[in-house]
Amino acid sequence: MTDSSAWFWFPSPTDAPRMRLFCFPFACGGTLTFRPWPGYLPADLEVAAVQLPGRERRHGEPALRRMDTLIDRLLEAIVPFTEVPMVFFGHSMGALIAFELARALQRSSCHGAPRHLLVSGRRAPHIARRGSRIFHTLPDPELAHALRRLGGTPEAVFEEPDLLRMVLSVARADFELIETYRYRPGPGLECPITAFHGLSDPEVSLEEAAAWEEHTVSGFSLHTLPGNHFFIHQAMVPLLDHIARITRNV
Numbered sequence: 001m002t003d004s005s006a007w008f009w010f011p012s013p014t015d016a017p018r019m020r021l022f023c024f025p026f027a028c029g030g031t032l033t034f035r036p037w038p039g040y041l042p043a044d045l046e047v048a049a050v051q052l053p054g055r056e057r058r059h060g061e062p063a064l065r066r067m068d069t070l071i072d073r074l075l076e077a078i079v080p081f082t083e084v085p086m087v088f089f090g091h092s093m094g095a096l097i098a099f100e101l102a103r104a105l106q107r108s109s110c111h112g113a114p115r116h117l118l119v120s121g122r123r124a125p126h127i128a129r130r131g132s133r134i135f136h137t138l139p140d141p142e143l144a145h146a147l148r149r150l151g152g153t154p155e156a157v158f159e160e161p162d163l164l165r166m167v168l169s170v171a172r173a174d175f176e177l178i179e180t181y182r183y184r185p186g187p188g189l190e191c192p193i194t195a196f197h198g199l200s201d202p203e204v205s206l207e208e209a210a211a212w213e214e215h216t217v218s219g220f221s222l223h224t225l226p227g228n229h230f231f232i233h234q235a236m237v238p239l240l241d242h243i244a245r246i247t248r249n250v
Contacts (some may be wrong), residue, residue, distance in 0.1 A: 007077040008048045012038035017046035019085045024094030027174035031055045040240040063173030067181045082112040083131045095122035120196040123208035125183040136176035152230045192219035200233035
């Protein structure tokens with residue numbers, strides 16, 4: 001059993017946080033995306049970047065390839081941190097993970113559920129994925145080409161064979177997790193949902209982002225920001241301005 005603390009990295013630990021913002025990464029991503037975030041958010045909002053097996057400090061562990069297994073492990077790991085009110089943020093793959101963990105916490109009833117779910121760069125979970133191409137079974141050269149096309153992976157990665165092999169291994173596991181995921185209908189979340197959409201995102205349409213409204217019995221809002229699928233980098237400051245306003249009012 002992995003220590004709960006291995007799952008979460010706190011870029012700027014807070015002694016007595018008013019609230020924790022748990023941040024779930026996109027496919028092939030990690031905690032470093034969230035390293036600068038505390039500098040743009042309220043001081044009493046503690047950022048907890050979720051560190052998945054198979055990458056960064058957990059590179060020696062096998063990556064998880066099924067959503068149910070990942071949620072079971074995360075549910076167990078997050079319990080010690082639920083004494084402080086929580087907000088979840090997830091981008092792309094991370095939005096699905098955050099959503100399913102929020103549902104699991106709501107079902108458990110004995111642990112705190114998040115006060116707000118922030119989803120970014122992801123179509124609503126009940127909408128089937130586009131096209132029929134499966135990425136996790138691609139040969140390495142084709143998978144590398146797909147990563148390059150999607151963006152979000154530094155170009156230097158593709159120039160270092162050993163590093164690229166490590167990245168492809170994580171990417172393959174993450175794509176398998178996404179591509180084997182099947183939404184199961186259930187009660188709507190009791191917390192509000194805010195969705196963020198990239199104006200030029202080729203992976204998610206505005207309508208697909210707006211469909212997240214179907215998954216809450218509370219409030220919903222949708223914000224469009226400049227950038228493509230990785231507007232989380234391109235529009236970081238306006239994104240964090242929105243998150244700061246939302247968390248101040250939770």
